[in-house]
Amino acid sequence: xxxxxxxxxxxxxxxxxxxxxxxxxxxxxxxxxxxxxxxxxxxxxxxxxxxxxxxxxxxxxxxxxxxxxxxxxxxxxxxxxxxxxxxxxxxxxxxxxxxxxxxxxxxxxxxxxxx
Numbered sequence: 792x793x794x795x796x797x798x799x800x801x802x803x804x805x806x807x808x809x810x811x812x813x814x815x816x817x818x819x820x821x822x823x824x825x826x827x828x829x830x831x832x833x834x835x836x837x838x839x840x841x842x843x844x845x846x847x848x849x850x851x852x853x854x855x856x857x858x859x860x861x862x863x864x865x866x867x868x869x870x871x872x873x874x875x876x877x878x879x880x881x882x883x884x885x886x887x888x889x890x891x892x893x894x895x896x897x898x899x900x901x902x903x904x905x906x
Contacts, residue, residue, distance in 0.1 A: 794806040794807070794808055794809075824847070829843070829844065829847045829848075830844070833847075842856070849871055851871070851873065852876065852889075854876040854877050854878050855873050855875075855876045855889055857876075857877045858874075858875045858876050858877040858886060859871070859873075873889050874888075874889075875887065875888060875889065876888070876889045
């Protein structure tokens with residue numbers, strides 16, 4: 792992709808990597824905690840247990856939950872609107888669009904009550 796842009800900018804005349812196949816990426820098998828294990832983990836986290844449950848049942852990333860604002864929560868519709876994410880760069884917090892630059896709505900009716 793970088794070489795493609797370099798051609799477009801006139802920095803190189805041809806893509807020497809064109810036609811070269813990439814190796815397949817092997818993905819490790821994913822595993823998930825059971826509901827009871829998730830709740831046990833949350834209980835062991837003390838006052839941060841609600842955060843553990845929120846992350847587990849919404850699928851949000853840490854930077855996304857850290858960037859949430861009150862207006863991003865729609866309690867009546869059980870929705871979380873993910874509009875931005877935050878990362879720490881040195882001593883600064885940098886807010887940007889979520890990963891892949893997609894805004895998302897996460898929603899789990901009956902699994903997690905937002906109160």
